[in-house]
Amino acid sequence: MLLSSALRFFGGKGGVGKTTLAAAFGLLAAGEGTRTLVVSTDPAHSLGDALATPLGERPRQVADRLWAAEVSGEAQAGKRLEEITRDAERTLPREVLPAVRTHLRRAVGSPGTVESALLDRLIELTESAEWELLVVDSAPTGHMLRLLTLPALLTPWIEGLAQQRRSARDVDRMATGALGSAAEADPLLDRLQERRARMERMAQRLRTDALVHLVLVPERLPLAETLRTAGTLTESGVRLGPMIVNRVLPEGEAGLLARRRRQQEEVLGQLEGYRQVRVPLLAGALTGQAELAALAELLAAAGLPGTPGADLR
C-alpha cells in the first residue's frame, strides 16, 4: 500500500549537498523498512559517485530495500520517439512516414521537451507499485520548480486540445446527421485524454503526497535563493518539508572558523520561522554507504524521519 508523502524532493542551489543528503535520506528510509528508490534528475549526475556505484536509467538495487537510478529527459524522449515511430510504421501508409518522422523530430527538439520527458519518467516511476517512497535528488532550483509546476501548467492546455477535438467531431457528426448514433472510437481523442488524466494524477500527487526539502548551506546567496523558492513552492501548492541546513560549523571554534561561525549565525537567524534540520560540517568525504549511513543517523537524530507516513506538519 502506498502511504502519503511518498515523494520527497531534495532541491536547492548547486553544490549545497543535495545528492549526498538525498542518498543518506534514502538509506535512512530503507533502514526503517521502506522500499525506497532514490532518483537523480540532475543532468550532471553525481548520485552514483555518492553511492560509490555506477548507476543508469534503470533502477538498480544498491542495498537492502534501496534502489537508485540516474534518469534523463533525453533518454525518455528518445524511448518515446522510438515507440511512436514504430507504431506509426505499423499503422500508417508508407508515403506519409517521412513527414511523420520530420514532425516527430521537430517536436522532440522543441524547448521544454527535456523537462516534460523527465516528468514523464518520474510519473512512470511513481506509478510503479515497486517502491513505497521515491526520493528525488533534483537538479538545481530552476529545474525543480519547473518540474513541480509543469503538471498544473500543462493539464489545462491538454484539456483545451481535447476539447477542440471533441467539438470538431461533434460538429462534424451533426453535419452528417449522425448525431445520436453511438460515438465511434477516436484514437486521437483517447490519447489526449489518457495524457491529460496522467498529468492530472501527477499534479494531484504533487499536492498531496509530495514534500520538498530545500537544502542550503548557511551562506547569504543560498539563503536568498532558498527563501524565494520556498515562497514560489508554497504559492503553487507544494508542501514544504523541513529545510536542511548543511555544513553548520560547530561552536567553540577559534580564529577564522569563529568568524565564519558568526556569519553563519546571522544567516541562520533569518531562517527562523521555518522548520529546519541542521547538519554539522563533517570531516569525511561522504561517499559510499558506510559514510552515508553515519549521515543518515545524524538526519534521524536531528528529527528527519524516514518513513513516508511520518507527519511533518
Next chain:
Amino acid sequence: MSRLSRLAALWRRIEAGHEQVFVARWRQGLRREARQREDTLRALVLLDSLGVENPVAYETLELIPYLVADLHEWHRRMGRESFGDPGVCC
C-alpha cells in the same frame, strides 16, 4: 392525379427546396466549422513546424502520426497526389 397525391408531390417539392436552401447551407456551414476546428487543432499540435514554441510538444507527440495521416487523407481526397509543401506532408 388525385388532389391528394398532387398535394403530396407539392409537399415533397417544398421539402426538397427547403433541404436545398436551408439544410444544405446549414450542413455546409457546420462542415466548414468542423474543418476549421480540426485545422486549429492541427496547427496547435504542429506548432513547431510553424516556428512557434510549443509548450506541450512532448505531451502531444503521439498525436502527430494521426494528424499527418489526416492531412494526407484530406489532400488525397481533394485529388492532389502531394501536398506541395514537403515539410508538412508528402
